[in-house]
């Protein structure tokens with residue numbers, strides 16, 4: 001019978017990503033409730049050395065498959081290998097991250113394992129021995145509690161929502177051999193163009209400073225960049241700012257942009273349209289700076305400042321600099 | 326070139342979503358239905374490929390009678406024919422079952438490229454495109470912002486965290502569309518007139534041989550967790566307010 005909780009850990013350039021530890025911690029909690037073990041799968045080339053780190057976050061056993069075909073990630077190679085490992089180890093629950101890679105891989109696995117998945121979850125728990133996964137739907141206008149009838153019960157977890165908690169377990173590393181059918185490897189990564197700014201992606205950022213139409217133009221973002229530099233934050237934007245050509249599409253937060261869950265989201269000159277709030281309402285703390293006291297963003301903000309952002313933001317930068325000095 | 330675009334009909338982004346008192350789902354009365362915004366990008370890209378390479382664009386949608394309007398919208402944009410999969414048993418189908426129905430319908434028609442949206446903005450699941458690709462044994466290129474086809478090869482651009490990938494694949498394949506791929510066209514008035522005469526097939530689950538049993542289900546729907554009411558920061562001027570916010574972030578929220 002299917003047993004245990006398995007996670008698919010994510011690594012890039014030979015380093016485990018933060019989501020992997022978040023997955024391990026969430027899996028540990030579920031496994032403790034079930035009285036079962038947590039296993040992890042790590043794929044890559046030359047990644048045996050990093051696999052043991054997962055033990056620190058509650059993983060009992062790590063399966064490592066080393067193959068040049070796993071570098072860089074392709075759906076074809078990963079899905080083939082993980083389908084085999086999952087079928088052999090038969091976990092009751094399988095968790096992945098709802099990161100870019102995790103979204104691509106997890107949904108393919110739903111097909112290859114012929115099961116069901118709750119995607120982009122913000123909470124997971126056990127009821128009557130089964131996984132209950134909680135996820136925002138309709139852009140966060142309601143939440144669904146999903147139960148999976150297929151096996152394994154799959155869920156992908158929203159990055160930055162689950163705390164990575166240290167809870168040392170064995171983390172025993174076991175190498176597994178997966179023979180890949182080369183005829184099924186139909187895609188190839190030709191080029192990886194790294195973002196030269198080196199900034200943390202919005203979906204992974206702990207702090208986001210976001211600007212909307214109230215920024216008045218692309219120059220306006222200078223003061224947000226300055227605040228972001230002091231806070232170690234990433235700058236985001238509303239669709240109005242993106243559509244005006246002030247900021248790139250990859251900066252857009254919202255229903256047709258990125259879903260983000262930072263610890264702190266600072267909304268400057270953003271009215272708080274439903275479609276914008278859809279993308280950021282799972283932020284832990286929200287600060288809104290808007291000169292219109294009626295702006296809907298204030299209904300979601302923990303701290304609201306009704307004033308001219310061009311006066312407030314530079315002062316906020318100064319104050320934060322002082323506090324963090 | 327034979328192109329398929331899957332389109333889902335979803336509540337308008339402005340729609341108020343009300344949870345039914347018994348938590349069994351949402352009350353969909355009074356909702357305005359539209360084409361999923363990401364599917365608009367898929368349809369637009371399909372039409373662009375047709376303009377470049379010739380061929381046919383087929384629209385496939387799973388859903389009740391109301392989805393005919395959305396299929397007609399795509400036909401009015403310039404697609405050639407539609408397939409509606411209409412079965413009460415599929416009305417709130419999970420991703421696997423929906424993909425299985427789409428796969429069964431698409432299997433029967435020639436397809437070089439299949440477009441889906443990267444996610445539907447109602448269930449926000451983002452699964453159907455990949456499951457469809459797996460069931461048809463095709464490669465998948467998900468969340469892409471650029472498509473280039475030459476012969477039987479396709480190259481796409483896919484943004485990931487902190488980078489952009491250029492990925493190559495053989496055709497046929499499934500591509501899921503992300504914002505940035507293109508600017509969807511509007512249906513013209515003559516387009517709307519023509520769409521009325523374009524062929525539209527209707528099929529049900531039994532005819533397609535699809536099991537409607539389901540692999541996942543929303544057992545309970547709830548209103549979103551409410552946020553505690555926020556504070557409006559008092560202060561003599563912008564500087565005083567900023568100082569207050571910085572202090573709260575540091576001492577109360579402990580996020581900086």
Ligand SMILES: Cc1cc2nc3c(=O)[nH]c(=O)nc-3n(C[C@H](O)[C@H](O)[C@H](O)COP(=O)(O)OP(=O)(O)OC[C@H]3O[C@@H](n4cnc5c(N)ncnc54)[C@H](O)[C@@H]3O)c2cc1C
Nearest residue numbers: 212213214238239240254255256257269270271276291309
């Ligand atoms: C299908 C669809 C999808 C969409 N998807 C998204 C999405 O993903 N993300 C998104 O953001 N939007 C999305 N939108 C658009 C959304 O409806 C809003 O139009 C948009 O979010 C508004 O952006 P904004 O808040 O920057 O601009 P506005 O609504 O114009 O707000 C500007 C705000 O700035 C304030 N302001 C102006 N000057 C100052 C100043 N000097 N100091 C302080 N405050 C100032 C004003 O009081 C105002 O509240 C979508 C819309 C549709 C129809």
Ligand SMILES: Nc1ncnc2c1ncn2[C@@H]1O[C@H](COP(=O)(O)O)[C@@H](O)[C@H]1O
Nearest residue numbers: 331332387441442444445450451452453
């Ligand atoms: N009922 C449906 N009919 C047609 N296409 C669908 C349907 N559901 C999902 N899709 C396609 O799959 C994409 C992703 O949907 P989802 O996995 O539900 O987020 C959508 O953008 C559509 O292209």
